Structure formats: structure tokens, C-alpha cells
Amino acid sequence: MLGRVRFADREIGGARPRTLxxxxxxxxxRMVTVDRLVDALWDEEPPASATANVRTHIWTLRxxxxxxxxxxxxxGGYELVVPEDICDLHLFTRSTDSGRAALAGGEPERATKLLDRALGMWSTDRAAADVPRHGWVAARLTHLDEERRRTVEDFAESCLRLGEPRAALRGLAALLAVDPLRTRSWALRMRAHHLLGERGGVSETVRExxxxxxEYLGSPLDGELVRLHEEICRGRS
Structure with missing residues (x-):
């Protein structure tokens, strides 16, 4: 799921079997109803044969x-029973939850290892990258993409607390390139350059x-970033 949709390293041919x-x-x-599967498979009005098509795709997947x-x-539906220790989605969720708990508990070294492991499970920066996004599946995959982005920021935060600002910068540039309005990412990047003693890096971060x-909001810089920059300039952060 964390990249292309595959099962036990097997390629799944066809967009609809992959979406299913x-x-x-x-x-x-958990059981997924046929109605929800139809909603996931057809963005437009489903054909009269939709239920029969679902059964055919289920046979293919089996x-x-x-x-x-x-x-x-x-x-009324189907359930895919999978051991959680072989599903990358479950492993990612488990690692991020444990990593965030360690970060909140003042264990940055443990948090860094767990969050780095979680990010290493992704083969691309988009969940189910080869699946069309329709209906409820689109919302769930978008949420999963956001969880990955949050994990990049959590990893950077744990690296800063561990005193490793270079590692903190890893991933932030790519994240900001696709989502340039993430206040937390800009703040983390600014703090990392400050800890490295790179005044030019701080200034460039503020400029960008x-x-x-x-450009995207027609508004001035977020107030949180303005305050952080002022604190850095005064040598307080």
C-alpha cells in the first residue's frame, strides 16, 4: 500500500483489481460491503453488472x-484476513504511533529509529500510487498521504532533539516542494539551519x-514563522 499496490511481492494487473x-x-x-467496493471501483455511475464484476475481481484476487x-x-461483502505483521500499512501505523509516543515521552533516540523505520516502508511519496482514487478510498488514501507527511516532520523533530540537524533536514525539502504551506516544516527547517550555525540557511528558509x-495564499508569512525568526535573530531559540 505504501507505494504501488502489491501482494506478497506479486504484481496485480488491472486498475480495478488493484483498487479492489x-x-x-x-x-x-473487517468486512467491506459490496456497495462500498462498487463506490471504490467506479467514479461514475456504476454499470448494471457492477456486483457481478466485483465477484469476478474477487475470484482473480483469490x-x-x-x-x-x-x-x-x-x-453482502468481503473480508481480507491478513496477519498484521505482513501488512505495510499496519506496520507503518504501529511504528509511527510508537515513535510519536517516544517523542512525547522524551525519548528522541528511540523515536528517531522508529520514525525512520516507518518512513523506510514507503517506496513512493503517495499511497497506492497506481490506484485511481474514487469515493471513500480517495479520502482514506489522502489521509494516509498526510500521515506520511506528518511522520517526516516528526522524524525531523526527533532529530533536532537528538542534536542531529543535518538528519532533520532530510525529507523536509521534498515535502515542502509538494506542500509549500506547511508551517511546521518551514519552522523545522529554520531551526535545523540555526543549530548548524547556517545564518544564510535561516534567511533563505524565511525568503522561500x-x-x-x-504566491499560494496572497498573504504575509505565517505569524508563527515570523516569531520564530525573530527569536532566532535575538539568539533565544
Missing amino acids: LAALLLDTN RLIGDTATLVSHP ATEAFR
Whole structure:
């Protein structure tokens, strides 16, 4: 799920079988109704044969997944039973939750390892990158993308607390390139350059952030970033 949709390193041919698998993986070990699967598979009005098509795709998936997991038929829906320790989505969630708890508990070294492990599970920066986003699946995948971005920021925060500002900068540039209005990312980048003693890096961060807020929002720089920059200039942060 954390990149292209695959199962036990097997490629899933066809956009609709991949979308069906993604929908089942988002709700592993729970029944997903046929109506929700139809909503995930067709952005437009579904054809009269939609339910029959779902059954055909389910048959295809059963052949592909083999004994690695169990695809259970229920009245009105299907359930993909998968051990959580082989599902990257569950492993990512477990690592991020533990990493954030360690960060909140004042254990930056442990947090850094857990969050780095979580980010290493992604093969691209977009969940289910080869799946069309329709219906409820689109919202769930967008949320998962945001969780990855938050994890990049959490990792940077843990690195700063550990006294490793170079490592903190890892990933922030790519994140800001696709989401240039993330106040927290700009603040983390500014703090990292400050800890490195790179006054030019701090100034460049402020300049780029100011341009982004002006271009995308038509507004001045976020007040939180203005205050942080003032504190850095006064040597208080």
C-alpha cells in the first residue's frame, strides 16, 4: 500500500483489481460491503453488472494471494484476513504511533529509529500510487498521504532533539516542494539551519516561505514563522 499496490511481492494487473485490493487492505480483517467496493471501483455511475464484476475481481484476487491471506465471503461483502505483521500499512501505523509516543515521552533516540523505520516502508511519496482514487478510498488514501507527511516532520523533530540537524533536514525539502504551506516544516527547517550555525540557511528558509505564502495564499508569512525568526535573530531559540 505504501507505494504501488502489491501482494506478497506479486504484481496485480488491472486498475480495478488493484483498487479492489486497496479497498480491502484499508479495512483488513473487517468486512467491506459490496456497495462500498462498487463506490471504490467506479467514479461514475456504476454499470448494471457492477456486483457481478466485483465477484469476478474477487475470484482473480483469490488466485493471486494464494495462502498468504484469506479472502472471506460474507453475506453482502468481503473480508481480507491478513496477519498484521505482513501488512505495510499496519506496520507503518504501529511504528509511527510508537515513535510519536517516544517523542512525547522524551525519548528522541528511540523515536528517531522508529520514525525512520516507518518512513523506510514507503517506496513512493503517495499511497497506492497506481490506484485511481474514487469515493471513500480517495479520502482514506489522502489521509494516509498526510500521515506520511506528518511522520517526516516528526522524524525531523526527533532529530533536532537528538542534536542531529543535518538528519532533520532530510525529507523536509521534498515535502515542502509538494506542500509549500506547511508551517511546521518551514519552522523545522529554520531551526535545523540555526543549530548548524547556517545564518544564510535561516534567511533563505524565511525568503522561500514568504514567497510561498504570498504566491499560494496572497498573504504575509505565517505569524508563527515570523516569531520564530525573530527569536532566532535575538539568539533565544
